Amino acid sequence: MAEIQVENLKVVYRGVILALQGVSLRAGAGEAVALLGPNGAGKSTLVRSLAGLLPQYDGRVLDGRILLNGQESHHLPALKVASLGLTAILEGRPIFRYLTVVENLRAAGHKLPPERQKAITEEIFTRFPRLYERRFEQGGYLSGGEQQMLLLGMALLTEPKILVVDEPSLGLSPKLTEEVMRVLDELRRDKGLTLLLVEQNAKAAFSIVERVYVMEQGRIVFEGTSQEAQADADVMEFYLGGAAAGGFAEAKRYRRRKRWV
Ligand SMILES: Nc1ncnc2c1ncn2[C@@H]1O[C@H](COP(=O)(O)OP(=O)(O)O)[C@@H](O)[C@H]1O
Ligand SMILES: [Mg+2]
Numbered sequence: 495m496a497e498i499q500v501e502n503l504k505v506v507y508r509g510v511i512l513a514l515q516g517v518s519l520r521a522g523a524g525e526a527v528a529l530l531g532p533n534g535a536g537k538s539t540l541v542r543s544l545a546g547l548l549p550q551y552d553g554r555v556l557d558g559r560i561l562l563n564g565q566e567s568h569h570l571p572a573l574k575v576a577s578l579g580l581t582a583i584l585e586g587r588p589i590f591r592y593l594t595v596v597e598n599l600r601a602a603g604h605k606l607p608p609e610r611q612k613a614i615t616e617e618i619f620t621r622f623p624r625l626y627e628r629r630f631e632q633g634g635y636l637s638g639g640e641q642q643m644l645l646l647g648m649a650l651l652t653e654p655k656i657l658v659v660d661e662p663s664l665g666l667s668p669k670l671t672e673e674v675m676r677v678l679d680e681l682r683r684d685k686g687l688t689l690l691l692v693e694q695n696a697k698a699a700f701s702i703v704e705r706v707y708v709m710e711q712g713r714i715v716f717e718g719t720s721q722e723a724q725a726d727a728d729v730m731e732f733y734l735g736g737a738a739a740g741g742f743a744e745a746k747r748y749r750r751r752k753r754w755v
Contacts, residue, residue, distance in 0.1 A: 496579055496655035496688045497523050498544065502558035503568070505539050507551065513539040515712040516558065521656075526682055526689040528699035528720075531709035537692045538585055540709075541660045543568060544690070545582035546575035562656065579655030585664065585692075587641045589648070591634030595625055598633050598644055603651030611651065618647035621677070639670035646677060656688045657681070663695045671698050678702060700724060 498521040505514040513536045521527040531537055542548050544560060546567065560568040562578045570578075590598050599618065603611040619626035622643045628636060633644060642662050649657060659678065663671040679702040682689045693699040699706065700720045708716035708729060716729050723729045 497521065497561075497563055498580075498656060498688060498690060499561040499564075500540070500544075500558070501561070503540070503543060503555065503560065504557040505536075505543055505548065505553055506556050507539075507553045509554075512556075513553070513712055514543070517709070517712070517714055518558075519707050519714065519717075521688050521690050523688055524682075524686050525705070526679070526691065526703040528691045528693055528696075528703040528706040529709060530693055530696045530699060530706055532694065534711075535709040536712040537709055538660055539712075541582055541584065541658055541692055544575070544580060544658055545584075546570050546572040547582075547584075576652065579653075580658065581649045581652045581654035581656070582658040583645045583649055583660060583662070585660040587638065587645060589633040589636075589641055589644055592632055594632055595629045595636070595644055599647055599651060602648035606651065606653070614651050614653075615647075618650055621680075622647060638665050639667075639673065642666070642670075642674050643677070646681065650681070650685075654685075654687065656690070658690045658692070660692045661694060662691075663693060663698050671695060672701075675699075675702050696723075696729075 500517055500519040503514050503517045504512065506512050517540060519529065529537055529540065539553065542551055542553065543555065548554055555568045559566055562580055565578060567575050567578060590601060593601065599615055603614065624640060625643055625647060628640060633641065636644060662674050666674065675698050678689065678691065681687060691699050691703060700723070703720055705719050706723045707714050716723065716726065
């Protein structure tokens with residue numbers, strides 16, 4: 495059992511900026527769920543909340559709660575949350591740029607017994623042959639796609655039950671985006687992971703999740719299956735149409751915002 499439940503979560507930065515205004519979301523054990531929405535919607539704030547990282551950003555939970563496997567976690571520090579089986583890959587590809595691939599992996603797996611670390615590292619190199627080829631290269635010299643694979647490898651070394659990934663497709667070509675989505679889907683199935691995929695690229699997310707939430711201005715404005723989302727004219731116009739064109743249709747979003755709230 496590895497389930498995420500977010501109930502009416504309100505989050506504030508610096509005591510005044512209300513970034514989440516009562517967000518509820520659920521991902522069942524082994525389920526793949528996407529959180530979609532434009533820049534500034536509050537997606538990364540939810541990721542930070544789940545990972546216990548709000549204090550690092552001068553943020554805090556005002557109201558509501560998060561349950562991981564039924565255990566309240568929103569007041570726990572990051573290390574404690576990690577020990578409950580949740581691993582978050584934050585946006586912006588936060589690898590150690592001056593460490594090699596091997597060193598990055600060693601750092602990520604430092605808490606594991608050596609033989610476990612070795613076995614998982616071998617698995618990573620089998621899954622990602624390209625990372626093996628580049629194992630002595632500094633992280634900063636890898637391509638965006640390779641860095642994303644490295645981050646997934648680093649996540650595997652924490653043996654997660656719940657994986658939260660913040661905008662893995664950002665800055666990647668359509669082909670690499672497809673590859674990253676395929677890998678995420680494979681990992682979820684092979685490991686029985688619960689996956690919360692945070693994306694602006696709705697089209698990419700639809701390919702591997704059963705259900706989606708759409709967020710705007712700190713609120714969930716749509717919740718349904720991938721099929722329902724794709725059949726919804728508004729969601730299509732705002733989120734899939736925009737994404738297919740390579741980004742959000744800003745003008746349309748602002749013109750029609752009133753219909754959401
Ligand atoms: N550390 C911070 N301090 C103050 N405001 C922040 C901070 N991080 C994010 N915000 C604000 O919170 C809102 C949601 O941001 P974010 O969660 O990063 O959205 P998204 O990931 O959907 O782009 C935005 O208005 C953003 O400016
Ligand atoms: Mg973000």
